[in-house]
Amino acid sequence: MRRKAIRATSRREQMKEELVLMKRQLSAVTEAIDSTLRVLPSRHQLAFKTAVMAAKAKSKNGRRYDAQWLMTCLLLHISSPMSYTLIADMQLLPLPSKTRLRQVIKGIPCKYGFHQVGLNSMKGHFSDKSHLRRQGVLLLHEIKLKQGVSFNKASCKIDGFVDYGEVAAPSFNQLADHALALMFVPLFEDCVQPVASFATRGAAPGNVLAELVMSAVLELQKNNASVLAVIRDGAGNNKSMWSQLAVSGKLDAFQHFIEHLWERF
Incomplete structure (x- = not known):
């Protein structure tokens, strides 16, 4: 019995050493693959890694997808549903159903x-970026909408009324006919990230716009994005909003910048 125990212990230690060696070899192969993939664009790397993960799955129902890959596939389906169906049928890429x-x-x-x-998502994306690469502009764009009331099954609420989100309580006696969208555009990134959206009746008042801009600047700063400038669409001059923010275009009192809100506190 003692000899059997000694042999079993020796065999177990030998198997442990073999397992450690296999892990090292696998790690070396993984590092070699990663170093080879670095020459490819990030989207190509994501597609390759997703294809490898899909090949490991025992069935199509057992596949797991990265969040970034899911969002990429969602954008592809929105831009061209026919192309998405064709790529999925030909199995050129491991696309989710x-x-x-x-x-x-x-x-x-x-x-x-x-x-x-x-x-x-922005907080994670800009977490390892320098302060310069985190800078961007805040875009404000108003869109005219058709009035209408509908029931939202997801939230179990009635949509179609004026709603400023967390900034102000929703107004259930006024139907919204405009939408206000706030977007962040990084100066050194080729992307546009929607930040907030609000339902308004007509053009939003200047004091409300100023409050929304300040809230957006602070929210972006909390999430590793720094607003360098605020740009409005050309629908109106919004003098009231600019005066609320102490911005003036008068020749005798010209003021085109203010202290960053994050630095005031």
Whole structure:
């Protein structure tokens, strides 16, 4: 019995050493693959890694997808549903099913106010960037909408009324006919990130716009994004908003910049 125990212990130690050696070899192979993939664009790297993960799955129903890959596939399906179907049928890329994409859309909270999903995504994206690469501009754009009331199954609420999100309580006695969208555009990134959206009746008042701008600047700063400038669409001059922010275009009192809100406190 003692000899059997000694042999079993020796065999176990030998297997441990072999396991450690295999882990080292696997780690070396993984590092070699990663170093080879670095020459490819980030999207190509993501597609390759997703294809490898899909090949490991025992069945199509057991596949797991990275969040970034799911959002990329969602954008592809929105831009061209026919191309998405063709690529999926030809199995050129490991694309999730349309049912999975619908689940992703339903899982994204759709409500007026600041988009926490987008802000959290920006926080992770800019976490390892320098201060210069975090800078961008805040865009304000108003869109005219058709009035209408509808029931939102996801939130179990009635949509169609004036709603400023967390900034002010919703008004259930006024139908919204405009939408105000706030977007962050990085100076050194080729992308546009929606930050917030609000339902308004007519053009939003200047004092409300000023409050929304200040809230957006602070929210972006909390999420590793720094606003360098605020740009409005050309629909109106919004003198009231600019005066609320102490910005003036008068020749005798010209003022085109203010102290960053984050530095005031």
